[in-house]
Amino acid sequence: MSAYLATTVRILKQLRADHRTVAMIVVVPSVLMALLYFIYQNTPALPGQPTMFDRIGISMLGILPFVVMFLITAIAMQRERTSGTLERLMTTPMRKIDLLGGYGTAFAAAAAVQAVVACAVSFGLLGLHTAGSAWLVILVAVAVAVLGVALGLLASAFARTEFQAVQFMPLITAPQLFLCGLFVPRDQLPGWLQAVSNVMPLSYAIDALDEVSTTASPSGQLWRDVAVIVGIAVVALALGAATLRRRTP
Template sequence: MNANAYAATSVRILKQLKADHRTVAMIVAVPALLMTLLYFIYQNAPTMPGQQSLFDRVGISMLGILPFIVMFLITAIAMQRERTSGTLERLMTTPVSKLDLLGGYGTAFSIAAGIQALFACAVSFGLLGLESAGGVALVILVAMVDAVLGVALGLLASAFARTEFQAVQFMPLIVAPQIFLCGLLVPRGQLPDWLEWISNLMPLSYAVDALNEVSTQTGATGLMWRDLAVVAGFAVVALCLAAATLRRRTP
């Protein structure tokens, strides 16, 4: 990678994000607002003695799922906008490599994803009373890695889209099945064998598993680190595939 090209791309995208106040507001505020809505939904739900409240059980998973969804959507649309405006095509005529470009995009959006995860966790634990046996720091770590996964998959999806509308259409194809099969609705062990096998191939499943491990264990465990490594590995592979499929000309 060319360090100068990589850094210049990262700085340019960060400046663009900073100037787009609506996008910044969506990145930072939406997951926190949805967590607040979830809190009030479960506010009067009964809790069995000695068990977690429904908000604690569902909320801990949503801290990984919501940043993943928002960052996937924003990254895919923003990247496609770069194509339709001709910015990406002009950059591709220079000696800058595809990996430099996507690495810069990925880094810039990952920084935004980290801020998003920090704010959502701060609101959830500080204001809404979410509790986790493993501590806040581990939840924030998993949420940040999951948000970065959303960035990487958003970049990959944008490589196959020709318009911003097509980029949005990838959301039900890539994101929705992962939400259904990640263990949020039904524990993965209770799924039919063929669905559990598919679930094992989806990165969001491992993110939810890692958060559930943090929620019930008092410290970092080997299973948590394994699941987190799988999520990070998926993000790296998605970024490399996005670089490999990046077109030099916009059709």
């Protein structure tokens, strides 16, 4: 437990000292949401129907934290490896699960701040409207950001350089973006693509956010979707710990 807490505190201190990374985590999703607002600002909507910004924006509150946290986590973890810090830590009695758990907790805290700020800007300044509570949107956004952290840590376990870590991003995120229901409803996909979509965690995030946008009270389906997201994040962390190499090739 002490090793886990020490790793968490160390990573949080490193993040606090890295102002560019902090800006990337906290500011970029909010800026992109503002850009999306101005893109759809003058798009007409049918009476009684949500605006285009409401329809697209609610999904982007899940997608943007996922993509940003995946990229930052994968690169940061790989930088620890190439600098020799990770190898030195692995020569100590520290367990791999303590190491990845510390990284995951630190970046999950950053992800929570990111999600809260992005949702506050979207609802408070940009006028995003949903039938459900904004707190449910924040909950799903945090869960998806944590998923991005976990998958980023897992991807970094297979990469040997920061460039290779970046290359994992389109491999892992692009198919999920195409099949999550953002462009075409999942029930309109060909049968085999629906099956692929059903095993991709981002699909459950979009389903959960769609429910919040249209339903005032959360259902059991929403909680199931959130549980699937969190469960996959835990599995990704466990796989990352199992595949983490003690020595850098």
